[in-house]
Amino acid sequence: MARIYSFPRKDKTRHTVLVVDQESGVRDALCDALIETGFNAFTVSSADEAARMLDRGVLAIDLVFCDTPMAGILDTAAFASWVKENKGGLPIIIASDDSDMAWAAEIIRKPYDVPLAVRRIRATLERHAQRTA
Numbered sequence: 001m002a003r004i005y006s007f008p009r010k011d012k013t014r015h016t017v018l019v020v021d022q023e024s025g026v027r028d029a030l031c032d033a034l035i036e037t038g039f040n041a042f043t044v045s046s047a048d049e050a051a052r053m054l055d056r057g058v059l060a061i062d063l064v065f066c067d068t069p070m071a072g073i074l075d076t077a078a079f080a081s082w083v084k085e086n087k088g089g090l091p092i093i094i095a096s097d098d099s100d101m102a103w104a105a106e107i108i109r110k111p112y113d114v115p116l117a118v119r120r121i122r123a124t125l126e127r128h129a130q131r132t133a
Contacts, residue, residue: 014038014039014040015039015040015062015063015125016039016040016041016042016059016060016061016062016063017034017039017040017041017042017061017062017063017064017065017121018042018043018044018050018053018054018061018063018064018065019031019034019041019042019043019044019065020043020044020045020046020047020049020050020064020065020066020067020070020079021043021045021066021067021095022045022046022067022070022071023067024045026067027043027045029114030065030114030117030118031043033114033115033117033118034118034121037118037122039118039121042059042061046070046071046072046074047066047070047072047074047075047076047078047079048072048073048074049072050064050066050079051074051079051082051083054083054086054087054090055086061090062090062091062125062128063090063091063092063093063121063124063125063128064083064090064091064092064093065092065093065095065117065121066079066080066092066093066094066095067094067095067096067110068094068095068096068098076094076096080092080094080105084105089128089131089132091105091106091124091125091128092105092106093106093107093108093117093120093121093124094106094107094108095107095108095109095110095112095117096108096109096110097109097110097111106120106124108120
């Protein structure tokens, strides 16, 4: 089940991050930190659910933060490939303890520090904005 953490109506400058992680405690900790630092956060517990949400296009997602490994029809690699094929330039950060992830555009090593993850998300969004400007 998807969970929305913050969507203030008047603030259209906030970036929205989709957090995909099977562990609710990890999702909650990251989302709380994102909200505290000025982001909107939207969470799902599987890559399958994330792909459905992105495909529907109900919310404007600016970045996907996805854990690995991920259970379901789509594993993390398949989900990252789906995002690349169907959502073009949408940035995706993969959290992994695997060093052999040549398919991933951006990786944060697990276990990660939540403030570090927030800084990486912000930096990735800034780089993405510069490339698309």
